[in-house]
Amino acid sequence: MKAVVYKGAFEVGVEDVPDAKVQEPNDAVIRITTTNICGSDLHMYEGRTSVEEGKVLGHENMGIVEEVGPGVTRIKVGDRVSVPFNIACGTCRNCETGWSSFCLRTNPTEGMDGAAYGYANMGPYDGGQAEFLRVPYADFNLLKLPAGTEHENDFTMLSDIFPTGWHGVELSGQQPGDTVAVFGAGPVGLMAAHSALLRGSSQVFVVDKEADRLALATKIGATPIDLGQGDPVQQILDATNGRGTDRGVEAVGYQAHDPSGEEHPELVLDNLVQVVRTTGGIGVVGVYMPQDPGASSDLAKEGRIPWQYGQFFTKGQSMGTGQAPVKRYNRQLRDLIIAGRATPSFIVSHELTLDQAPEGYSRFDKREDGWTKVLLHPGK
Ligand code: NAD
Ligand code: ZN
Ligand code: ZN
Secondary structure: OEEEEEEEOOEEEEEEOOOOOOOOOOOEEEEEEEEEOOHHHHHHHOOOOOOOOOOEOOOEEEEEEEEEOOOOOOOOOOOEEEEOOEEOOOOOHHHHOOOHHHOOOOOOOOOOOOEEOOOOOOOOOOOOOEOEEEEOOHHHHOEEEOOOOOOHHHHHHHHOHHHHHHHHHHHOOOOOOOEEEEEOOOHHHHHHHHHHHHOOOOEEEEEEOOHHHHHHHHHOOOEEEEHHHOOHHHHHHHHOOOOOEEEEEEOOOOOOEOOOOOEOOOHHHHHHHHHEEEEEEEEEOOOOOOOOOOOOOHHHHOOOOOOOHHHHHHOOOEEEEOOOOHHHOHHHHHHHHHOOOOOHHHHOOEEEOHHHHHHHHHHHHOOOOOOOOEEEOOOO
């Protein structure tokens, strides 16, 4: 089958690889209809991880069930399904309590709990930027979708970034009526803003410097804050009578940069501590790594980020972090899409074939104007 494989820093290829197949009784094989390029794929693309050459990429997958193993009873051949990016067993202590992103069983990597498709250090699983994908523990992991092709570009956000954005807001402790500052207007930040508004926030600020992305934030009813126009913290304080916001969401990650483009992994955490009110909450879904060989400082290479912990403590704030447990939210978010209340497809900018993936990676990586979210349709 055809698949997108990692070839080295800033290089992916579309190659013939062995077909995905049922390997364990609980596996299913999915024929991929839509698979997205994610900001998390760029960490690998930019050569900042230990991902091995030849790895099939892609953790944001949906499609039609092609084959099931003898142990699969709930999911049937022909079902249209969303595949959460987390690969989880469903029965370990973390899975049982809803933390499928920290499954204790599926990732053999030393010191890492939680597995994913096509990702560095997240287990030996191939990704779904391919014609077919093997899904372990299919009965537990797969979410059924209505048959047909309706809402394809909305449903494709259910595998990762819509639940991840929602999780960022949840981790911040947001309540109806709260004000929220979302840092990052990439796909994840825009999903966090969409979620914060769906959850009844009174005002949602979205901070970035990319005009096209800020325009999307405005389109959904959020308040854009342009980094390029001056200190984002001051801009939000000015807009809130000096009070700041009740909640903050980090949707940037370690590649946070200042307006000149210089990387400062502590910058957004500091901004959040400054802008969120005393006793307010911060949800961090932007990724920080225990090791980051591509980091700009020796400290950051070891995953040490010198952020304003003292002020965070003094303000009595709380913080939640980590990979999102997609299953905790995806059924409800699917139903909000079906009801017409959630429309996460508003971020889709490009729909490409598998063969066009190298161009999609390169242009999304450069945050070229208008390249907000790239979907790949392997069947086309
Ligand atoms: P992205 O890189 O396209 O978006 C990041 C955005 O942040 C960009 O638009 C960039 O201009 C902006 N930015 C950079 N510096 C900034 C600053 N100082 N202040 C405000 N904005 C700034 O990527 P994405 O797909 O939206 O993903 C964002 C992060 O979320 C990545 O770290 C990704 O790995 C992570 N992620 C986490 C999970 C999870 O489960 N926790 C899931 C998916 C993605
Ligand atoms: Zn993703
Ligand atoms: Zn588990």
